[in-house]
Amino acid sequence: MREVHGYTQEALSYALGFERTFINKYERGLRCYNYNHLNALAKIFKCSPRDFLPENPISLIPQHYYKIFFLST
Secondary structure, eight states, X not given: OTTTTTOOHHHHHHHTTSOTTHHHHHHTTSSOOOXXXXXXXXXXXXXXXXXXXXXXXXXXXXXXXXHHHHHHO
């Protein structure tokens, strides 16, 4: 979605009010978005936060994602 709207990782990071590497870390799977991030992205892209969520529930969260998302937020 970022590229379709013409944003670089750096430009989108700045539009969200974060450091330039913010989006890069998420796109590489080093961090996970929280609800505030999804809401801010939806405002920028003029869509619903639901557009960023999977249609079906995710059955398992890999352990490294658990640590990154739940311990770093």
